[in-house]
Amino acid sequence: MTKELxxxxxxxxxxxxxxxxxxxxxxxxxxxxxxNDNPELLMEAATWWILTQKLDHFEKAVKIKELVQDL
Incomplete structure (x- = not known):
């Protein structure tokens, strides 16, 4: 995951x-x-969310923040 994302x-x-x-x-x-002003970043987020983490469509913000901080 890029630092920007x-x-x-x-x-x-x-x-x-x-x-x-x-x-x-x-x-x-x-x-x-x-x-859709940044399709590359959107696809990076979607890939991480759907394919890498296998998350549901909606997840708690605290869970997402914790997962990202652990990267």
């Missing part, structure tokens, strides 16, 4: 947890705008 995931998780609490769930789409 790792930093983006951690920042978004922190923001969502601060806004909605520790039970907030996310999909990998939460790390991107509604328009």
């Amino acid at each position: 790792k930093n983006k995931i951690i920042a978004v998780c922190n923001q969502k947890i601060a806004q909605k609490g520790t039970h907030v769930g996310l999909s990998f789409y939460a790390f991107f705008a509604n328009k």
Whole structure:
């Protein structure tokens, strides 16, 4: 995982947890705008989420943050 994606995931998780609490769930789409302005980064996130980690569509932000920090 690139440092850019790792930093983006951690920042978004922190923001969502601060806004909605520790039970907030996310999909990998939460790390991107509604328009596909960085398809390579989106595919990197999707590959990590779906193929590498085999995560469900929605997962707790705290879980995602912990997985990424352990990389």
